[in-house]
Amino acid sequence: MEKKIYTPGILQYIPFFYVIWSDDLVSASEVNVVEKAIEKDPTLNKAEKVILHSWLQVDNPPKNEEFKNWKQTISNSGTKLIEGVTYPLTTFSQKVVCHYHDTCPFNDQLKDIEINLGIQPNHYNHLFEVEVEHNLSSNSYKAQEVSLILKGKHAPVIDKFQELLKRPIFDWDIHRNKEDFRQIVLNQVKYLAENGYGAMAYPKAYGGTGDMEGYATIFENLMYIDGSLTIKFGVQFGLFGGSIQKLGTKIHHDKYLSDAGKAELLGCFAMTETGHGSNVRGIKTTATYHKESDSIIIHTPGKNDNKEYIGNALHSKIASVFAQLIVNGKNEGVHAILVPLRNKKHELLSGVKVEDNGYKLGLNGVDNGKIWFNQVKVPRQNLLNKYGSIKEDGTYFSEIKNPNKRFFTMLGTLVGGRICVARAGLGGAKMALTIAIKHALKRRQFNDNIKIQEDLLMDYPSHQLRLTPLVASAFVYHATLDKMMEIYCNDNQPDKRKVETQVAGLKSIITWYANDTIQECREACGGKGYLLENRIADLKGDVDIFTTFEGDNNVLLQLAAKGVLSDFKSEFNSAGFSSVLKLLSQQLSDKLATVNPLYSNKVDKEHLYNPKFHKHAFDYRTRRLTYTLAMRIRDYIKKGVPTYQAFLKVQTHLLALGKAYSIELAYNTYFEFTETIKDERNKELFQKLGTLYGLYEIRKDASWYLEQGYIGSTKSKAIRQRVERLCTELRPHINVLVEGFGIPEDCITAPIAN
């Protein structure tokens, strides 16, 4: 077979055409990019332009014969692809021309194509029968810059804290015996307190800096050391200390807060009971005011009414006990009371019984226990009385008259804890991703017969697809949680209920995400991921319970959904309800007007990568689910089904709305965040991650969007392909991305990551 020789003009385009046509995704917009470049290219004559155009017909692609000629021409040139250079494909083309012809200048039009199509060596390096040097990462981005963007204003706090984490006391090791493990963790907690981190979120007068936002970031960083340490730290300073700070008044602050922050007074947060976890309002422990002795009597009335899973229960001297406060025979609802558990010799006080909760799936460095109270008497002043107090005359008083509202105001103080739990989950996910990706960038398995070296795990499309969207999600959730804490801490933010709703939803989707991610990383590391030394196994056991504590995810999602509905709630059963529904229905029709057949099958890259599309899709989903939910509930109620039962019947609908709302919130928050990035190059990278998150989430719920006719099947398939493609495009930067998480090197002890 005779070799077909091309003119230099044609030849320089051949590697590009070869790459473009070997892909399934030749789209009109891509062809457009190439055509424009050809039109402008001064190195081409008219005849060459005609030929090149003839190879750009989507409905009449080049014949296979032509394709093979290209391949052979490239192959015979013996040109090597160098992935590290700035424009690998343009440089490659140039070299091919150099082989066959005398002159071969660098062509700016080709460079433009390479930039505008965003094609990366990983798309095409398999196409050339040439040896390719695999680089760990491209040089386009710097991990340090990525990390700085993520840290934001907290950089000084984080950097200083990470220095402290280098101390030998935080060295990682395997601890199987719970008593030893607990002692080690306790020492670490005390050490952190000595260095001022326990009191961090408290006011200056009590040893802190009042920096709750900073507290949340260091909380996440603790996960790089150990999950048990993180949770024990959170129980002592966030829950126990936090209950004094937020539910108590000055006398409690003065008496306890400094000592709590220094870990000189260890305490626990005794809310959950064996019989009542999610339903806090139904707890059974009683706190009965006894007028004669001016004291409160704490009592566990029956079986399953004991406190359970109480962290720090074995080390604590005192507990914030949540109980039904009964004053003058009237139940005033759940209140918190400080109840001493042990004396200075650490002996249990009379009437108090504590039992170890024993071994758990994870967090065995935390001393969870059960606590029973048998008519334990404490002074009236031990009631944390910010929202409800017993006056000196023995009568109950609260500024919040509505018991319902009072209860939710007290529980609202848990919101900060929920953000922290989500952050800890996120920290675990980042750690697991870093380990799994570092491993995948070294581990090789299987190869083509003709190759000597096996392929890197990270170069398998399936491996890219299983890990890259999870990396993107970590960036999205990081920025979202940072923002949420900022809003929560902003005293000028009046709508606390809204933040609560949002945090309830975010805590659920993020802790589930964390568990899924860690599991995926475990499997992606194969047998190595199963060994404790590689850290993922412990992360898995520790993070697992995050979906349950600080509010069960399923319960919280319903709470979030009810929050979304609450704007309509006051209208329920009233005349105005129909008109509200009508309004919502109108909004939806307006939205759907955009969704004509053209829109629902729009598959070009510009559209699919456009944040407007993602925002519209998320917004539409939330609104549509809200509307249909409201309609269903209204119908049930009209038929006489009691409200409680009606809500039961739509439970799965509520969960769907809760998720949809939270994902939309995360996407929007992240997108706003990326807009603040000054450096354009990094901004582009961060927005690409947002695009991947957006498309990945739409893809996950594709069945719903298809059912609604919001997307057509062509678009649905295109989204799937774009998700895969984005993962490949991000492949060269994946190491920078995980290093950009900013996990201290000392913390990455896993042998497989080194």
Added chain:
Amino acid sequence: MEKKIYTPGILQYIPFFYVIWSDDLVSASEVNVVEKAIEKDPTLNKAEKVILHSWLQVDNPPKNEEFKNWKQTISNSGTKLIEGVTYPLTTFSQKVVCHYHDTCPFNDQLKDIEINLGIQPNHYNHLFEVEVEHNLSSNSYKAQEVSLILKGKHAPVIDKFQELLKRPIFDWDIHRNKEDFRQIVLNQVKYLAENGYGAMAYPKAYGGTGDMEGYATIFENLMYIDGSLTIKFGVQFGLFGGSIQKLGTKIHHDKYLSDAGKAELLGCFAMTETGHGSNVRGIKTTATYHKESDSIIIHTPGKNDNKEYIGNALHSKIASVFAQLIVNGKNEGVHAILVPLRNKKHELLSGVKVEDNGYKLGLNGVDNGKIWFNQVKVPRQNLLNKYGSIKEDGTYFSEIKNPNKRFFTMLGTLVGGRICVARAGLGGAKMALTIAIKHALKRRQFNDNIKIQEDLLMDYPSHQLRLTPLVASAFVYHATLDKMMEIYCNDNQPDKRKVETQVAGLKSIITWYANDTIQECREACGGKGYLLENRIADLKGDVDIFTTFEGDNNVLLQLAAKGVLSDFKSEFNSAGFSSVLKLLSQQLSDKLATVNPLYSNKVDKEHLYNPKFHKHAFDYRTRRLTYTLAMRIRDYIKKGVPTYQAFLKVQTHLLALGKAYSIELAYNTYFEFTETIKDERNKELFQKLGTLYGLYEIRKDASWYLEQGYIGSTKSKAIRQRVERLCTELRPHINVLVEGFGIPEDCITAPIAN
């Protein structure tokens, strides 16, 4: 407001109409059932029939006013719903009539409606403002009967084995120290061997019963005791002993098999290396034949070439070592050689190094280790030479000339192990489901304000939806794995490759299912699920690695997909390929001919519950994915992309096909199994579980079916609703179903399940 009084004829239908219309799912076929009954009902006069018909117009449902009247009439009658009676709704109707009128006979037409609509008390008990007695379970089915059907022909073996499991040596406890735990597990393994279970699958001459199928069932039962025991047992008797049985010849059987079966000779299966797990063909350990000494020299050439994760490595005297066999300088591929590791005093032999793999996420009762060989010499006869031997003259000989085929023949012996791993995963899932459901049938949380008692977790629709399909899947996979083992053990079954393909896929989907199920159960039990005493936590840690060992799931799924493709493989690149594709395309068009708009939006219960629909949907998916996959690969190859690279590019497509194929296989196998159930009542129950599995799986892949236009959006929504409804319908039987798994009561030690 004046109370509207109805005639007895009308009145008896009112509870039914009230139930039917309070549901979203009034379908044409349901209306049809009721209309026919009314037509036939001799107790009704013409006027009454007219009124009743007027209340059955789907496009013109009864007014809310009417609805409220029904409700009040029922409510005023003060009738109590008794869920335990045979026809609860008919009986209830009769009682309502009794309240208002003198005569109130039992009406057979109403009974027919109740049966034909398949409505269960759980559908409607919330509708009546009456106190309802919650039963743990209905009496319609018996756990013992369900269990007997599952056990099938293995009942005697299982019953006898479960008796043995009652011995104190198998009592469950928490073991944190790996050395202690391993010793306990070793003693248990020896005890089982003493009782004849080690040799069970071996021929009678070597102490066994040749019952490989029975072996698989007891293997699953071991999971009810402990995961470490199960795996250690499998390593010693299945992998180590199995390698001698299946890869060795008579001299090896005579010398080792009896001792292996009695656990008097402990051995390990040394295949995986640090650098090579999934790619067994690439392992680096060498076994070089040395002619002068007539021996084979086993050697670990470099870093990462050591054996790793080898179970039983610390207790073993000998190992089946997989290595590249080099004879006269030629690499004959991977073979297994018996290599002694330790002497009688349990000291390591010269040249052998063993290191403990340390603590793992689970299975800490199994002594996994790394093994290095430094020029270790063993006699030529130690080569397990069934498929390849070194003759006395020092030349290599194998009846299987093709090295590729030889390799896969040897690996084919692993298939039995893969079935066992899937069964063990299934056992773990059953155990977790039993615990989670027993808990959900006792644990109460939240309530309506008007109720005294809180609601049972199991009565929450979201709880039913998260657990019931998993229970149904357990039934499906149980029957499927039983059948697979039967086929695998049938020597008359010529197509071993097909079984391998099938098992590869099933192992993947079932071990993933097991992990998802255990995780769901953990979360469904909240904090209680996190405590080791409740067993789910250990199951989670133990079963986790099942997705990786005995073949990584992602690799196995691709193997399965390639198996499906292999029918076309021989045609690749040849002239005949196009015609094969044409044929496949024709088959698909024939299939799609059925899928007209009427079909793709058919939503009546008869259709959605019809196995024909499920089979068609699964078959269509497998064929369609095969066709498009073959097309894509052909296109790549036509363009000159090397085969290996072409397969890389379609990796996610391969995974989808592997899953689709396996789910179809499971559904079909289960359905055939249900056809053999003699008792009609139980058959109906089993088939209902199959229906739930079918719809649940179609629902999971709804986005694909919608993309293909195979189902329309109405149908997609209807499937979702039917899945939820089936879960509710199965609610009264859920306890019978999990007790039907047949887990011995002594094994259910979890306090929350008792």
